[in-house]
Amino acid sequence: MSAVNATWPTTLADPVAGPLREVVHHFEEELRSDQPIVRELCARLAVYRGKMLRPMLLLLTAEAGGGVRREHITLAAVVELVHMATLVHDDVLDEAELRRRTATINRLHGNEAAVLLGDYLISHAYHLCSSLGSQHAARRIAATTNTVCEGELMQVAQRGNWSLTEEQYLDIIRRKTASLTAVCCELGAHFAGMDADAVGRMSGFGADIGMAFQIVDDLLDLTGDETQVGKPVGRDAALGKLTLPLIHALCRAEPADRERMIERLDAGRFRLNGHHAPIRDGLDYAASMARSFVQSAVARLSDLPSSDARDALAAAAEFVLRRRA
Amino acid sequence: MSAVNATWPTTLADPVAGPLREVVHHFEEELRSDQPIVRELCARLAVYRGKMLRPMLLLLTAEAGGGVRREHITLAAVVELVHMATLVHDDVLDEAELRRRTATINRLHGNEAAVLLGDYLISHAYHLCSSLGSQHAARRIAATTNTVCEGELMQVAQRGNWSLTEEQYLDIIRRKTASLTAVCCELGAHFAGMDADAVGRMSGFGADIGMAFQIVDDLLDLTGDETQVGKPVGRDAALGKLTLPLIHALCRAEPADRERMIERLDAGRFRLNGHHAPIRDGLDYAASMARSFVQSAVARLSDLPSSDARDALAAAAEFVLRRRA
Numbered sequence: 001m002s003a004v005n006a007t008w009p010t011t012l013a014d015p016v017a018g019p020l021r022e023v024v025h026h027f028e029e030e031l032r033s034d035q036p037i038v039r040e041l042c043a044r045l046a047v048y049r050g051k052m053l054r055p056m057l058l059l060l061t062a063e064a065g066g067g068v069r070r071e072h073i074t075l076a077a078v079v080e081l082v083h084m085a086t087l088v089h090d091d092v093l094d095e096a097e098l099r100r101r102t103a104t105i106n107r108l109h110g111n112e113a114a115v116l117l118g119d120y121l122i123s124h125a126y127h128l129c130s131s132l133g134s135q136h137a138a139r140r141i142a143a144t145t146n147t148v149c150e151g152e153l154m155q156v157a158q159r160g161n162w163s164l165t166e167e168q169y170l171d172i173i174r175r176k177t178a179s180l181t182a183v184c185c186e187l188g189a190h191f192a193g194m195d196a197d198a199v200g201r202m203s204g205f206g207a208d209i210g211m212a213f214q215i216v217d218d219l220l221d222l223t224g225d226e227t228q229v230g231k232p233v234g235r236d237a238a239l240g241k242l243t244l245p246l247i248h249a250l251c252r253a254e255p256a257d258r259e260r261m262i263e264r265l266d267a268g269r270f271r272l273n274g275h276h277a278p279i280r281d282g283l284d285y286a287a288s289m290a291r292s293f294v295q296s297a298v299a300r301l302s303d304l305p306s307s308d309a310r311d312a313l314a315a316a317a318e319f320v321l322r323r324r325a
Numbered sequence: 326m327s328a329v330n331a332t333w334p335t336t337l338a339d340p341v342a343g344p345l346r347e348v349v350h351h352f353e354e355e356l357r358s359d360q361p362i363v364r365e366l367c368a369r370l371a372v373y374r375g376k377m378l379r380p381m382l383l384l385l386t387a388e389a390g391g392g393v394r395r396e397h398i399t400l401a402a403v404v405e406l407v408h409m410a411t412l413v414h415d416d417v418l419d420e421a422e423l424r425r426r427t428a429t430i431n432r433l434h435g436n437e438a439a440v441l442l443g444d445y446l447i448s449h450a451y452h453l454c455s456s457l458g459s460q461h462a463a464r465r466i467a468a469t470t471n472t473v474c475e476g477e478l479m480q481v482a483q484r485g486n487w488s489l490t491e492e493q494y495l496d497i498i499r500r501k502t503a504s505l506t507a508v509c510c511e512l513g514a515h516f517a518g519m520d521a522d523a524v525g526r527m528s529g530f531g532a533d534i535g536m537a538f539q540i541v542d543d544l545l546d547l548t549g550d551e552t553q554v555g556k557p558v559g560r561d562a563a564l565g566k567l568t569l570p571l572i573h574a575l576c577r578a579e580p581a582d583r584e585r586m587i588e589r590l591d592a593g594r595f596r597l598n599g600h601h602a603p604i605r606d607g608l609d610y611a612a613s614m615a616r617s618f619v620q621s622a623v624a625r626l627s628d629l630p631s632s633d634a635r636d637a638l639a640a641a642a643e644f645v646l647r648r649r650a
Contacts, residue, residue: 037482120474127467142452149445157362
């Protein structure tokens with residue numbers, strides 16, 4: 001398979017195309033098993049493993065910061081294993097039946113197998129991590145997965161809370177999504193030998209990209225084209241997950257309007273009406289916040305020496321706003 | 326709470342009572358969170374955390390092998406976190422509603438929260454592990470959780486397979502249960518400074534105890550007293566999980582008898598009849614195999630210098646056969 005899915009410009013990964021192929025190899029080696037059931041489930045993961053955004057961010061940061069080393073290859077496989085585990089468990093939580101246009105693992109093999117496959121992936125992530133010379137990466141990755149789980153738990157606790165504030169929403173996505181992209185860039189920079197300030201800036205770059213990515217993801221759930229996105233849209237509202245456009249719309253709507261919206265959300269029959277002024281404003285507001293995060297991300301690259309990898313990081317940040325899947 | 330549940334003789338843990346209290350403290354410190362949902366879910370874990378068998382095995386091995394060190398306290402909390410994670414996820418897989426006489430987390434908070442709490446626990450296990458000076462323990466723990474997940478996946482893949490062999494059953498329980506008790510004793514011995522042979526023997530002790538423990542667990546599901554066990558019995562057969570007594574009974578029964586048993590299993594209305602000869606033989610066979618594993622475990626202790634901790638390990642092994650919960 002190609003390392004980067006066609007929905008992303010493959011050129012973004014050009015400066016690290018070789019290392020990315022090694023990451024895929026590492027990933028597959030780590031999951032090799034003599035058990036048919038394990039092999040069958042892991043084979044399905046190839047479909048999930050699309051954009052390889054996180055390994056790409058980690059490797060591009062490494063390349064831009066001094067060069068890709070052995071540790072980066074291992075860590076890029078680790079973060080992809082972590083990410084895959086969250087996807088597999090997310091699909092169980094959301095009772096999702098489709099991902100990237102094909103049946104999810106829970107749909108095909110049941111929730112039991114999907115829960116266990118997620119556990120298997122996270123276990124292998126730490127197994128791979130423990131092959132590194134120092135504990136530094138393991139400590140940072142584990143602290144990050146602690147944070148990701150907290151974010152996911154907070155999201156579950158807030159399901160059906162139509163008074164969720166923008167601040168709470170941003171806190172949740174910072175934990176569940178941005179913490180992982182942040183640690184990708186942080187570890188890419190750290191193991192390339194960058195100084196503490198530069199590592200901090202790259203961590204901030206990764207966090208900004210993660211925030212933008214999640215806001216756009218949530219926008220696509222509302223406005224995306226199902227055939228492009230590769231899974232049903234409108235799931236968030238149906239599952240009681242309030243995202244930025246609706247939070248903003250509910251906040252700004254007239255009381256009567258707000259009540260009608262909540263009635264529909266409660267009944268699980270909320271449908272997007274882009275002509276409805278508060279909704280239109282909410283969508284614009286979310287898109288503009290995603291844009292701000294991308295601008296902030298790109299600004300954080302200014303101290304890096306110019307290189308193809310730096311340009312690719314900037315292009316990746318910009319692309320987050322244009323993606324349709 | 327008392328560190329060891331009343332269903333286990335508290336005297337078993339006497340030689341390591343102090344360290345065990347430190348483990349509980351470590352465990353609770355690691356799970357401390359500012360998020361109400363996390364605090365609420367973790368508070369429920371106190372009910373799950375009953376026997377503390379794995380920390381006890383780790384600490385007693387350490388004590389018998391040269392003395393409990395700092396690393397042992399950390400690792401005992403790590404293995405308990407891993408064990409708790411498997412319990413929480415197992416209850417989701419088995420749709421269990423009761424554990425230790427109280428409602429399970431999935432029953433109280435839904436499957437989503439239970440899946441995420443399991444993830445949170447495993448993440449914290451690795452986070453705690455990464456605080457140790459070397460990667461050795463992390464590598465061994467991760468290799469073990471890989472094996473545990475494989476065992477669980479194999480078990481799910483074999484659900485409803487009424488031709489499961491004894492060999493396959495033993496392979497599954499060796500992975501899903503015995504691998505964790507083995508690594509407890511292995512790490513207890515390793516960090517107490519025992520030589521490689523002695524570490525290997527203690528790993529074998531832990532594996533034997535784990536095998537006996539799981540066989541007795543499966544026996545209790547068939548013959549246990551629901552009020553003592555603290556959860557419904559007969560679940561394994563209802564969930565399509567064949568265990569040693571039934572494997573043996575099916576294997577030895579006359580063809581017509583076997584067919585009738587399978588019909589009942591298929592229809593989910595298998596009821597234990599202890600007067601039925603093949604079943605009675607199957608129960609005896611499983612009990613005698615558990616006894617053999619315990620004898621093998623105790624024999625492996627013979628090279629240890631005599632101490633209260635060594636006696637407690639032997640007593641713990643013996644107690645596995647007598648436990649009713």
